Amino acid sequence: MDRKHPAVLSRHPGLGRLTGRSGDAYGSAQARARQAEQARERVRLMIEITARAGAYRKGLLNAVARLSPEEAGILSDLEQHGLQVPQLHDVLCGGHVLVDAPELYERWADGKGSHPRISSHHRDIDKKRYPDIGMHGHVVREKLHGRTTTGTWVQLEKTPAAFGGKKMPSLGDLRHLMDYVVYRFTGSNVGPWGLSRMTERRPMYLSPRVAVPTALTAPVAGALTSTLRRIEQSDDTTAVSHELAAAFPPPDRADLAGELGEALPGRAGRGLFGNSEVWVTQTPSRIAARVLRERCDEAVDAVHARAAGGPQA
Known part of the structure; x- marks a missing residue:
């Protein structure tokens, strides 16, 4: 049986429909490839824009030209959760980012090249259940992310650390140790393209979950x-x-x-006054209060005058 090449199907959409599921799968793969390329181009543009205003280590634009889909996906996800172009500078320079979106942990962990890592961040999390995940890349150099109580954290590092267990320290581990010394002296994270004051103690917080459920007595x-x-x-x-x-x-x-505290899709909540019309009331201004008081005094004087003149008439 003669099978059509995918390139032929792309030139003849009608043939794709006749092939059934195989054509649909190919079409969905094409759509995903287009979306991935659009995300890469958008992230490249964002980095090029921020590189014009911010100071970075040399080689950033050359690395952007080799941006992988996995790297673009991480930065694109941060943008969708509120990251703005000026904030991208801190991300590329190693800023510690918190996102109240637990699904990002699983999505990034499934990315190509992801591997378990050892880190000292967020020690309150069960690392056996949610191990920290690292990933190499041309732009992110070493991406490290993990879980928080309410979401996901991510940080870009200049050099990865692989020591732990029975492994002997490598040259990369020594470089990572040097970065730690810089952090202790400067109070700034050492990222792939610079230093950032956005540390774990003072992180960048994207999409914070402001609605916190509280139990009633x-x-x-x-x-x-x-x-x-x-x-x-x-x-x-x-x-x-x-x-x-x-x-x-x-x-x-x-x-x-x-x-009253039930959460609805999209992080919306009914809340105590979620379905009510709320009016904001303010005390009258001093001028309005004086005018009202004068009118009230005039009305009282008129009543007293009529009452005093009544019997005399």
């Missing part, structure tokens, strides 16, 4: 639940009749207080 939860039920019963009316409203009661939820 039993008395507070009980009082809040009874209040919410009373509000729902008072609001259980329609424009037709009370009988019709009674025929369609609201859903019976066992935990009204717990519903």
Whole structure:
């Protein structure tokens, strides 16, 4: 059976549809390849823009020309979580970045060339369950990332460290030790293309999860639940009749207080006043208060005058 070459299918879209799943798979692969190339071009442009304004070690633009899809994917993910072009300078210079997105840990760990690493970052995390992951690259040099309690951290290093266990220190380990000495003296991370003050103690925080669930005590939860039920019963009316409203009661939820903190897709939450119209009230200005007071005094004087003149008339 004569099989068409993929190049032929690309020139004849109709043939791709006739081949069924194989054509669909080829089309999806092409789409992924285009998206990867677009991400690489976008990251290259971002680095070229920031290189015009910031100071970097020599060789950055030459390394950008050999940017791998895995490196571009990491920087592109950071951009999608709020990284701006000026912040890219600190990332390339070794800034410690926190992102409240746990899925990035798995995505980057599955990248080509990723391998387990040993590091001293975020010791509160179970390293057996979530080992730190390293990856070599022309631009990132040595990318190191791991898990945090609420997401993922990432940092670019100038030189990797592979010591640990029974391995003898290598030349790269000695260079990494020199970078640590620079960090201790300057208080700055040593990245592949410069120094950054964004350390683990003072990190760059992208997409912070500001909604933190908090448990209520039993008395507070009980009082809040009874209040919410009373509000729902008072609001259980329609424009037709009370009988019709009674025929369609609201859903019976066992935990009204717990519903207030439920998280919705996209990190949205109902919150305590999430579905309410909120008005901001302010005290009147001093001028307005004086005018209102004068009018009130005039009205009181007029009432007293009428009351005093009434019997005399």
